[in-house]
Amino acid sequence: xxxxxxxxxxxxxxxxxxxxxxxxxxxxxxxxxxxxxxxxxxxxxxxxxxxxxxxxxxxxxxxxxxxxxxxxxxxxxxxxxxxxxxxxxxxxxxxxxxxxxxxxxxxxxxxxxxxxxxxxxxxxxxxxxxxxxxxxxxxxxxxxxxxxxxxxxxxxxxxxxxxxxxxxxxxxxxxxxxxxxxxxxxxxxxxxxxxxxxxxxxxxxxxxxxxxxxxxxxxxxxxxxxxxxxxxxxxxxxxxxxxxxxxxxxxxxxxxxxxxxxxxxxxxxxxxxxxxxxxxxxxxxxxxxxxxxxxxxxxxxxxxxxxxxxxxxxxxxxxxxxxxxxxxxxxxxxxxxxxxxxxxxxxxxxxxxxxxxxxxxxxxxxxxxxxxxxxxxxxxxxxxxxxxxxxxxxxxxxxxxxxxxxxxxxxxxxxxxxxxxxxxxxxxxxxxxxxxxxxxxxxxxxxxxxxxxxxxxxxxxxxxxxxxxxxxxxxxxxxxxxxxxxxxxxxxxxxxxxxxxxxxxxxxxxxxxxxxxxxxxxxxxxxxxxxxxxxxxxxxxxxxxxxxxxxxxxxxxxxxxxxxxxxxxxxxxxxxxxxxxxxxxxxxxx
Numbered sequence: 001x002x003x004x005x006x007x008x009x010x011x012x013x014x015x016x017x018x019x020x021x022x023x024x025x026x027x028x029x030x031x032x033x034x035x036x037x038x039x040x041x042x043x044x045x046x047x048x049x050x051x052x053x054x055x056x057x058x059x060x061x062x063x064x065x066x067x068x069x070x071x072x073x074x075x076x077x078x079x080x081x082x083x084x085x086x087x088x089x090x091x092x093x094x095x096x097x098x099x100x101x102x103x104x105x106x107x108x109x110x111x112x113x114x115x116x117x118x119x120x121x122x123x124x125x126x127x128x129x130x131x132x133x134x135x136x137x138x139x140x141x142x143x144x145x146x147x148x149x150x151x152x153x154x155x156x157x158x159x160x161x162x163x164x165x166x167x168x169x170x171x172x173x174x175x176x177x178x179x180x181x182x183x184x185x186x187x188x189x190x191x192x193x194x195x196x197x198x199x200x201x202x203x204x205x206x207x208x209x210x211x212x213x214x215x216x217x218x219x220x221x222x223x224x225x226x227x228x229x230x231x232x233x234x235x236x237x238x239x240x241x242x243x244x245x246x247x248x249x250x251x252x253x254x255x256x257x258x259x260x261x262x263x264x265x266x267x268x269x270x271x272x273x274x275x276x277x278x279x280x281x282x283x284x285x286x287x288x289x290x291x292x293x294x295x296x297x298x299x300x301x302x303x304x305x306x307x308x309x310x311x312x313x314x315x316x317x318x319x320x321x322x323x324x325x326x327x328x329x330x331x332x333x334x335x336x337x338x339x340x341x342x343x344x345x346x347x348x349x350x351x352x353x354x355x356x357x358x359x360x361x362x363x364x365x366x367x368x369x370x371x372x373x374x375x376x377x378x379x380x381x382x383x384x385x386x387x388x389x390x391x392x393x394x395x396x397x398x399x400x401x402x403x404x405x406x407x408x409x410x411x412x413x414x415x416x417x418x419x420x421x422x423x424x425x426x427x428x429x430x431x432x433x434x435x436x437x438x439x440x441x442x443x444x445x446x447x448x449x450x451x452x453x454x455x456x457x458x459x460x461x462x463x464x465x466x467x468x469x470x471x472x473x474x475x476x477x478x479x480x481x482x483x484x485x486x487x488x489x490x491x492x493x494x495x496x497x498x499x500x501x502x503x504x505x506x507x508x509x510x511x512x513x514x515x516x517x518x519x520x521x522x523x524x525x526x527x528x529x530x531x532x533x534x535x536x537x538x539x540x541x542x543x544x545x546x547x548x549x550x551x552x553x554x555x556x557x558x559x560x561x562x563x564x565x566x567x568x569x570x571x572x573x574x575x576x577x578x579x580x581x582x583x584x585x586x587x588x589x590x
Contacts, residue, residue: 029053045264054202054222054264058104059111059128062161062201066268067115067124074113076146081108081139083170093170100131108139109164112147117159118272120279123151126161127208133165136207140168141178144212148185157195157275162213166206179211186215193394195278197271200227200249200258217391218274218331220260220267221249228252256333256380273327274347278395282352286537302490305497306472308464309444313518315525317359317402318344320442323525324532325350325357331388333380337417340381342405345388347397351533356392358385358453359402362443376409377449379422385453389429398436398536401453404443406471408452426452431555434548436539438532441465441497441506442517457551458535460508461497462528464516467505468495505558508535 027037034050036042045065046055057065063072080101083093101107109131115124125147127134136144144160151158168175189196198216200209203226210229213219221227228247245251252258262270308314321328325348333339345358362375392399408419430437430453439456445467461467470478472486472493479489500506510531517524539547 041265047264052223052263054224056129056163056202058130059106059126059161059163062126063111063113063115063124065264066117066159066161066271068117068119072113072115072124074111075150076112076143078107079139079143081137081171096132096170104128104131106131108137108143109134110140110143112143114150114154114156117268117275120157120272120275121154122157122159122275123147123154124159124161127163129163129165129203132168134163134208135166135168136164136175136178136182136211137168137171138174138178141181144178144182145185148182148188148212151194152188152192155192155194157197157278158189159271160196160198160213160216161201162198162204162208163201164206164208165203176207179207182208182212183215186212190215190394193396195275195395197274199267199271200225202226204228205230205247214335217394218259219257220262220270221252221258222264222267223249223261225249227258253332254339256338256384257335258333259331260329270329273329277327277329277347277349277354280354280395280397282354283540284351284353284533284537285540302493302496302499303472303487305464305466305495306490308516308518309466311516311518314443315517315521317361317404317442319521320402320525320528321346321348321357321359323522324529325355326352328357331391332384334383334387336380336383338378338380340378340384342375342377342409343381343384345385347391350400350529350536353398353536355398355400355536356388357400357402358388360405360450360453362404375405375444376407377405377452378409378414379417379419382408382422382426382452386426386429389426389433392435393433396435398539399430399433399438399456400532400536401430401437401439401456403439403441403445403450403453405446405449406444407446408449423448423452427455431455431551432548434544436536436547437551438535438539440510440528440532441467441500442528446471455551455555457539457547458508459506460510460531460535461500461506462510462517462524463497463512465497466495467497467500468493 027035029036029048029051031053032048032051034048036048039049041047041049042055046057046061047053048055081093081097106128109128111124111126111128113124115122125144127140148158186196195218196216197218197220198213200213200219200221202222202224204213204221205226205228209227226247227249230247249258249261253261260270321344328346328348330344330346342361343358344361345356347354348357349355360375360377389399391397408414408423410419437456438458438460439454441450441454441459441461443462443465444450445454445461445465447469450467470493472490473483475489475493476486477483479485494500494503497506497509501509508531510528512527513520513523542550
């Protein structure tokens, strides 16, 4: 089924497919009619400089656009297909193969090899749509599997470029089996913690898309690419136009199956940053044994803390990420249903070390008590967070979470999508991680929606943040059947940073600029970054087993009648007694 190819390849057409040959002589963009003959962008990237339409590229052009000059070393080049089923048609399978080999200069529909991208080593796999539609025959599956196995052996990342239109019908069931072969081979990367980045070009459909391409840790697509299991040519009927729109990369991004849609001109840079982040070259360590001390949190009016925590100008998770993280790459979608904007997650560097960061993002234009607010997390948001947590565990990257939500989205729609399971499974996953974890309450920490990202080795809290099982409005509704009396019950909820510190719910209170973080975003970010670096350095000196045991013990003991909890309750009782005695004296004097 697989044999070595020794035929003559024409130098004049080597590396070209019919689409690229046509485009070489194209003078105008067929979409916007801009002149392409003098366009450097078109010559280098096959992208129209005016409308940004992405034309077809051959596999060799893909390699040239990504790999550092002179570094690509092709592997298994001379493997080619035979006719395993003696497929009967008007044109023999062998002749179709020979014609495509002579026309494209390729032996099969995929090129594999090793290279460097901005100096970082990787294995590159590029399908070519110009060779029998980029379909997966036995040789394509074999070359891809060999490339995965080579990457697993050498422990270097894999980049796959997908342009495929369906199955290799001339090889029948053997073509279908290549899905199993390539998935099994890609599993070796999963088991060994080796990164796999997949790039979906136009088109990305059929067996390649439904197998190894979707096993990647990060999935990127080019703008306007046709993406989906079902090849677009097989769509028919009255709903064809609507169905075609659902096959675009932009549609898949909005439905949570892609991490990003990236212009081809920026693709190498994005891949380079991702390879750098996965490289794990640096680890934060202490240079001295001294501890950074923070001033004791000052007691504040509970209602005042609520107002500051909910202030519309208070820094959001993305504000902090932009100021604290370097080389941040955002990940999108839960790979199941959608991309919840209330959860922002990705890879970035802090102090030179790569970390996974997950933040709950408030919509500053909406009221945080509104059930429909984007600050309230949907099930797909929790599942997106789980994706980030699994990436952290696989690549042994520390996790930082930024908590700022009034709670989970409690709509019937959220319930139907599995809200309860999404919260519970997120709690189970984050609590079992073996990597260092730090959770930061930066604004409003509300109920289970906040706790889902709050089980961590270290829980720190900004000075004016709040953390509670229910909101003051919900408490007032339950007690007085009147949300307007929220200010009267807020003190009893013990939701301030000082309260949480006294009850040992949080490990550290981080100071804010005078009058609150909303007054100075840069200073607030600086103070938070210092606290994160301190805690990250401390946690990385502790073994995995000790970290996990300490985390389990901390949350296992919460709510027990400890000596510290006893003293806190005694102090509250004495305060209450003093208030009662004062009130009694005032009554008696009158």
